[in-house]
Amino acid sequence: MVSTLSPPGPQARFPGAHLLAFSRDMLGFVCRLKDAYGDVVAFRLGPERTVLLSHPEHLHEVLVRQHRAFQKGRRGDVSKQWLGEGRSIYQNL
Numbered sequence: 001m002v003s004t005l006s007p008p009g010p011q012a013r014f015p016g017a018h019l020l021a022f023s024r025d026m027l028g029f030v031c032r033l034k035d036a037y038g039d040v041v042a043f044r045l046g047p048e049r050t051v052l053l054s055h056p057e058h059l060h061e062v063l064v065r066q067h068r069a070f071q072k073g074r075r076g077d078v079s080k081q082w083l084g085e086g087r088s089i090y091q092n093l
Contacts, residue, residue: 007051009033009042019046030054 012018022029033041039055053059
């Protein structure tokens with residue numbers, strides 16, 4: 001069996017705990033994760049494995065340089081509510 005390294009992150013106390021916390025206070029939730037675990041945090045948001053990137057260089061790498069290599073998860077609508085469409089990034093290039 002091959003193991004994959006994962007960034008640090010919290011373990012949920014019960015199934016759906018992170019999704020509940022995120023839905024109650026989106027900005028507060030991600031700020032607490034960044035403060036506790038740093039610029040790259042892995043956690044489960046409902047059934048989805050999620051990686052939170054906070055450093056501007058990491059975001060630029062994913063959103064601009066390698067955007068074709070990444071797909072939004074099935075739950076992309078949750079991030080749309082919080083982050084918007086993100087089209088302006090590509091319009092300015």
